[in-house]
Amino acid sequence: MARRFTWFNATSLTLGFAFLYLPILLVVLYSFNASQLVTVWGGFSGRWYGALLRNDALREAAWVTLRVAFLSATVATFLGTLAAVALTRYGRFSGRTLFTGMIYAPMVMPEVITGLSLLLLFVAVGLDRGFWTVTIAHTTFTMCFVTVVVQSRLITFDRSLEEAAMDLGATPLRAFLSVTLPLIAPAVAAGFLLAFTLSMDDLVIASFTSGPGATTLPMRIYSQVRLGVTPEINAAATLLIAFVTLGVTAAALLTKRAAQTQARL
Amino acid sequence: MSRSGWRKRLARAAVILPPYAWLAAFFLLPFVIVLRISLSDPASAQPPYRPLFDWTGGWDALMAFLGALDLENFETLASDSLYWEAAISSVTIALVSTVLLLLIGYPVAYGMARAAPRLRPLLVALVILPFWTSFLIRVYAWIAILKPEGLLNQFLLALGLISDPLTILNTPTAVYIGVVYAYLPFMILPLYAALERLDWTLVEAAQDLGSPPWKAFWTVTLPLSLPGVVAGSLLCFIPIVGEFVVPDLLGGSDTLMIGRTLWSEFFSNRDWPLASAVAVVLLLIVVIPIVFYREIEARRWEAR
Numbered sequence: 053m054a055r056r057f058t059w060f061n062a063t064s065l066t067l068g069f070a071f072l073y074l075p076i077l078l079v080v081l082y083s084f085n086a087s088q089l090v091t092v093w094g095g096f097s098g099r100w101y102g103a104l105l106r107n108d109a110l111r112e113a114a115w116v117t118l119r120v121a122f123l124s125a126t127v128a129t130f131l132g133t134l135a136a137v138a139l140t141r142y143g144r145f146s147g148r149t150l151f152t153g154m155i156y157a158p159m160v161m162p163e164v165i166t167g168l169s170l171l172l173l174f175v176a177v178g179l180d181r182g183f184w185t186v187t188i189a190h191t192t193f194t195m196c197f198v199t200v201v202v203q204s205r206l207i208t209f210d211r212s213l214e215e216a217a218m219d220l221g222a223t224p225l226r227a228f229l230s231v232t233l234p235l236i237a238p239a240v241a242a243g244f245l246l247a248f249t250l251s252m253d254d255l256v257i258a259s260f261t262s263g264p265g266a267t268t269l270p271m272r273i274y275s276q277v278r279l280g281v282t283p284e285i286n287a288a289a290t291l292l293i294a295f296v297t298l299g300v301t302a303a304a305l306l307t308k309r310a311a312q313t314q315a316r317l
Numbered sequence: 318m319s320r321s322g323w324r325k326r327l328a329r330a331a332v333i334l335p336p337y338a339w340l341a342a343f344f345l346l347p348f349v350i351v352l353r354i355s356l357s358d359p360a361s362a363q364p365p366y367r368p369l370f371d372w373t374g375g376w377d378a379l380m381a382f383l384g385a386l387d388l389e390n391f392e393t394l395a396s397d398s399l400y401w402e403a404a405i406s407s408v409t410i411a412l413v414s415t416v417l418l419l420l421i422g423y424p425v426a427y428g429m430a431r432a433a434p435r436l437r438p439l440l441v442a443l444v445i446l447p448f449w450t451s452f453l454i455r456v457y458a459w460i461a462i463l464k465p466e467g468l469l470n471q472f473l474l475a476l477g478l479i480s481d482p483l484t485i486l487n488t489p490t491a492v493y494i495g496v497v498y499a500y501l502p503f504m505i506l507p508l509y510a511a512l513e514r515l516d517w518t519l520v521e522a523a524q525d526l527g528s529p530p531w532k533a534f535w536t537v538t539l540p541l542s543l544p545g546v547v548a549g550s551l552l553c554f555i556p557i558v559g560e561f562v563v564p565d566l567l568g569g570s571d572t573l574m575i576g577r578t579l580w581s582e583f584f585s586n587r588d589w590p591l592a593s594a595v596a597v598v599l600l601l602i603v604v605i606p607i608v609f610y611r612e613i614e615a616r617r618w619e620a621r
Contacts, residue, residue: 158344
C-alpha cells in the first residue's frame, strides 16, 4: 500500500509545523508577560499593550504604514489586474517577453537591489523622498503578486460567458465590467489583501525609499530591535500578526467562495 | 482598417500600456541608473556621485562624459578581499541553507501530500500563514530564543543537557537557523505542488514488483518530484543570496553577506557608486540560476 499515511509522515508534519509555529507563539505569549525581562515569565498582563498605545512614535509609524499600504495596494490592484488581463487575453503582443520578465522578476529580486535602484531613480529625477516614494516603490513590487493571483483565476475562467454577453450586443468593455469583473472579484480582492500585507511588512525597500516624516512600522520596530528585545515590541508584533492572520483568512475565504460561485455556474 | 478593429486596438493599448509603462519606469529604468552610477566616481556632494548626465554640452560633452566612465568601482571590489569574501560567503550560506531547506521541507511536503484529501487545504493554509506573517517579526522571535540567557538555553539547562549556556546568537549557526525558518514555506509549497500531482500508482507498481520502499522513493518518487525540487530551491536560493535582515539581526559582525555589504556601503559609508557596483555583482549572481532554470524548463517542454 503506497497510499498509507505512515508514522513517519505524521512525525514530519508535527515537527515541521511545530518549527513553523513555536517562535511566533512565543512572541504572542511573551507580549502578555508582566515581567520587564523578556525571557522571564512574571504572570499575565496587558501592560505592554497600554505602553504601546502611549508610544507616539510607534503610533505615528503605524498610521504611515497603513496609509502607504492602502494606497499602494489600491494602485497595485488596478495595475496588476490589467497586467493579468493582458497576459491571459492578448496572447502575443510585441514586447511580451520583456513584459512577462518584468512581472516575475520583482518577486525574486533581492530587496536590497529593488530598494537601491528605486532610490537612485528618485534622486535622479529629483523627487523628494517620503510618503510618495515609499508608496510608488511598494506599488511596484506588490503589483506582480496581484497579477499572479488574478491571472491564475482568469486562466480557469469560462470565456463563453463573456462571449455570450458580446453576442447579445455588449461591447468588450461592458462585457468585462458586468460579466468578467464580478466573477473574478474575489481573486482581485485577495490580490489587494496580499499587496496590503506585503506593503505593511516591508522593511528593506521602505528603508531605502523613505524620507523624513515617513518612517514605517517595520523601520521603527527594526531600529528598536537593534537596541534590544522589548516586551513593547512583542505587543506590536502580536497586533501585526493578528492583523495579517485576519487579512489572509479573509483572502482565503474570498478565494474559496469564488471557486464555489464558479462551480455553481 | 474598420472602425471596430481600430477600437479593439485602442482597448488593447489601454489594458497593456499602464502596467507596462509603470514597470518600465519603476523597475527597468532604475536598473539602467544603477548600472550607470556603478560606473561613475563618488563625490562628496548631494547626491554623493558625479552628475548622471549633462545634456547642455552637446556632442563633445557626450564623448568626454563617456570617456569618464570607468570600471574603477569594480576594480575596487575585485581588489579588496572583503567583497570577495562577502560574495563567496553569501553564495555558500545560500547553497547550504537550500540543501538544509530541502532536507527539512521534503518530509513535510511529503507528509502533506499523503494526508487525507480533505485535510490538505487546511495544511496548505497552515504553511502559508507564517509566510505572510511579518518576516521581520519571525526573525526577531529567534533573538529571544537563541540569546545566551534565552529560552533555548534555559530549556537545555533545565533538562541538564548542557552545563553552560551555548553561544548561538551572533554566529553563523544563528543565521542558518533564521534563514531556514524564514524560507521554509517557500520550499514546502512547490514541493507539495509537485508531490500532490504525483501518480502514486507508479510507486505502488514499483513496490509490487519487489522494490523496497527506499528504492521506490529513490527511483520513482524523487525523480517525478524533481520540478518541485528545482523550483523550490531557486525560490529559496535567489532571495537568500541577497538577504539582509537575517544576517543583520542574528549574525555576528563577522557574518559577511553581500546584501549587508550593499546596505553598509550605502547607509554607513555613503559610497553610492560602490553600493551600485555591489548591486550589479549581486544581480549577476542571481541571474545565473534564473537563466539556468529557463534552460531546463525549455528543454523539458521540447522533450514532451
